[in-house]
Amino acid sequence: VVKKSGGGNYRIYEETMERANSYRFGLQSDFKRALHDEEFYLVYQPKVNANTGSISGVEALLRWNKNNQELIPPADFIPLAEETGFIVPLGEWVIKRACEQNKQWQDAGFTPIRIAVNVSAVQFQRSKMDEIVERILAETGLEPQWLEIEITEGTLMVQDEFTIRSITRLKELGVIIALDDFGTGYSSMQYLKQFRLHSLKVDRSFIQDLHEHHDRAAITEAITQLAHGLGMSVVAEGVEKDEELEFVKSIGADEIQGYYISRPLSKEDFESYLQSDSKVS
């Protein structure tokens, strides 16, 4: 579209684009190599029942140990993986790994728990999530009720055919669907009515220091009532302090997740957690 020949601006534009393209290309091959070299791995953060404190589920969170020397947080590479499309194979790897792991825990005799994975809007748009999940469940032998998919308001907002169909089919399969980071996106009541999801995770930004911020507490309470009114369960995420825990319990949140309970754990540490949890009950 830029046709101005000989113009300095065009050359700068061209060079910038070239650099951006080769950056993306480099990244894409970096991602591929990393997946091949097993630099990606999952960590596991427990969710507990708000009343009993015993484990109710676990969320798998992706980590990248780049070149085995630099730990890159998901906030830094997920957006790039989405931009390059690499999120599709990477996301598939995450689901496979999580299902496989959960099945192993069940086979080892741990109390069965649900494992949650995060799936981004791009994954729903660019691949057939329902077919991918169905195949992975068959391959790993995990029953659908032990898999939970965390989506965001952004996923529901797109309203494309692929996404709507996939979410509907995943629910039909018996997979649990949660709405993550609730309250940070468009939070349309229309989506809640249309999709009838299983649970809603109140975003950490509302939980943080809510005992000192009336507005956060009010929003958290209202979201909880709304979700319960629609038959959804409520997870308070990012609980770090006593006061936060007491408040979310007092308003009837069903599950708690956050550093107060546990940070995301390695596979080995999570297994110890599981073991001590089942000894208590």
Ligand code: C2E
């Ligand atoms: P999320 O799904 O909302 O996950 C919660 C994030 O908050 C995690 O960060 C977790 O480590 C952190 N967190 C949990 N409890 C606390 C707390 O009490 N205090 C604080 N300050 N933080 C807490 P993490 O692991 O860095 O992940 C960030 C985001 O990256 C996730 O947010 C999710 O949106 C995305 N993500 C992670 N793994 C995957 C994945 O496999 N696929 C996709 N598509 N996205 C992923």
Ligand code: MG
């Ligand atoms: Mg999540």
Ligand code: MG
């Ligand atoms: Mg979240």
Ligand code: MG
């Ligand atoms: Mg989040």
